[in-house]
Amino acid sequence: MDAHGPLSEEGLVRLLDRTGARLDHPDFGAYAAELDAARLRAMWHDMTVVRAFDREATSLQRQGELGLWVEAVGQEAAQIGSGHAMRPSDFVFPSYREHGVAHTRGVDLPEILRIFRGLQHGAWDPAAHGFHLYTLVIGAHSLHATGYAMAMARDGLVGTGQDTDGAVVCYFGDGATSQGDVNEALTFAAVNDAPIVFFVQNNQFAISEPATRQSRVPLAQRGAGFGVPSVRVDGNDVIACYAVTQWALQHARSGAGPVLIEAFTYRVGAHTTSDDPTRYRSHADEAYWAERDPIARLEAHLRELGELPDEAVEAAASEAKELGRRTRETVKSWERPAVETMFDHVYAEPHGTVAAERAWFSRYERSFVDQGVHA
Template sequence: MDATGPLSSDGLVQLLDHQGNAVGDDVYSPYAAHLTPDDLRAFWRDMTVLRSWDLEATSLQRQGELGLWVQSLGQEAAQIGSGHALREPDFVFPSYREHGVAMTRDVDLVEILRIFRGLQHGAWNPQDHGFHLYSLVIGTHALHATGYAMAMDRDGLVASGHPERDGATVCYFGDGATSQGDVSEAMVFASVHQAPVVFFVQNNQFAISEPATRQSRVPIADRGKGFGIPSVRVDGNDVIACHAVTQWALQHARSGNGPVLIEAFTYRMGAHTTSDDPTRYRSKAQETYWAERDPIARLDAHLTQRGELSDEFRALVTAEAKALGQRTRESVRGWERPATTTMFDHVYALPHATVDADRAWFERYERSFADVEAAG
């Protein structure tokens, strides 16, 4: 790591080192004190199943079954750790790589692939899961998350003292999005209105091929300070630390104390998408360095040291991952192409004259091909 700047360890919250050893006297204190061995095994299980499924989706794209795939490879701890800190009243606004967070919100991972097969714009009901549809346009959803959080506050769903009622929003985005105007505007509104929103930056060190060192001269978390937003940096490959920091941030926001910015310093082990070639802009030495800091291996080592990861449990998780992979392959290959006109569905919540006219024109256009074929 650099001594200073966006790749430094300056102020980095870490509870497990990269070999799975506890940092300090009590790895679970204070915002992870509630975690039990069962909780940690659940973290390990989720990260392991998620990675297996992620690699399956990559294989399907390589086989031509998906148009594109966006891996979460290497970022499992940031997503699973933070996702398990959420509770029912909270609402998540993801970008397009938050498969692990979706998993913790009970979104069927297989259904996510409908988007990347080009069948649907969104494949789940956000209200059923407290998890909004993926946002493919960088940074725009930060404004949505802030607006939703402001509405929660005005509706009395913040700082009422009732755990089953008080909530916050969490907005996930990458380091590159922090350079977008929409994110800046969202932080202005969030700060001024003390909105209960947690901005969760997964700093995987590359905005596609642009390294963090060309995006900022200071740690990404420092950008929150300019807006008066409390900010914290956390080791994004330490699932316990990610959970603890998010637990604190959500309590802060739900209690009416305003927004928080979390920078989870991690590494994108795979490509930006399956259309990207990361060997063109990063070195083998760098990849090796971060492979030694694999988030799953770190928790695996910690649990193994404590005698909390049995062979029987490993076998159960392996079987679960294998079954999910099989269901994923069978589902994706069995999906049929919908009618082209479904692209006009759900553009607006209510009927819209312009959309109706566009649909009618397109239907006439498609029929014209059939008329030509019939005439020939």
């Protein structure tokens, strides 16, 4: 690990050490005080189930059922911890690896596989979950997220002191911080006091490019250049991720403006199923991070407390197995949707131009039937 650069662990907020022992923090410890054993078990349960789903999706891709899959194994603490800190009035803009966050927002996990099977290209109704469609263009969604946050502020949905106050959480990786869109989003968010939390999952590799080739300093320090309060957190510590996100969301919801969180974690698997990580990282690094596994860390803590009974472990295993079965059967049962579905959910409300284009396309499709091209 470098001493002061983007791979440094210096300055990380940490509330669980790698063995599962509970730590305190003068600034953020209080934000995790409400986490009793039941809520910690729920986080462990969610991380366990999401990892099992992730493995199942990888298997489906290897069997040719998905065109591509993006693993999140090893990053569960950052996602489940931050996801548990949100409330219904918050809105999430993910990139393409936020399966754990989707789970915490009530998204049925098999549904996110449609885009990886080539059956969905934007037809998504976010109203049901406060969770936007995955974005495959790296960093592009950060501007959309900032605009949404600015609109929330203009609609009076922040700074009232009520439970209805909300904020946006925008997730992206370390590689996206090098994209112009992300830097523009930080500028717009800062000067407009947008209620948004930029959540960077620094998993240390942008595809195959290490973070040391993207920045000379920890990524959280970039926030200072935009006037955005920033914090680094141990991304494999679910309790710390929860606490830091709680603080950031309270800051944003109050109308005080944006926050940047850098969750320092590690991508255990490949960037995608088309990647070979053995070509650019060492077994020593993999072994180092295996000792800091987020699920094992919280499990050790719960066992030390005597708060992980056998029935809780069995329940998680049972749910994971059932989700795997349902995921396989669901994906294999999907048929190609009607082409007209591409017009659904373009706008939240009916739109004249979209309606006209849909009508034209219907006439165009019928013309082939009329000419006897299609049965």
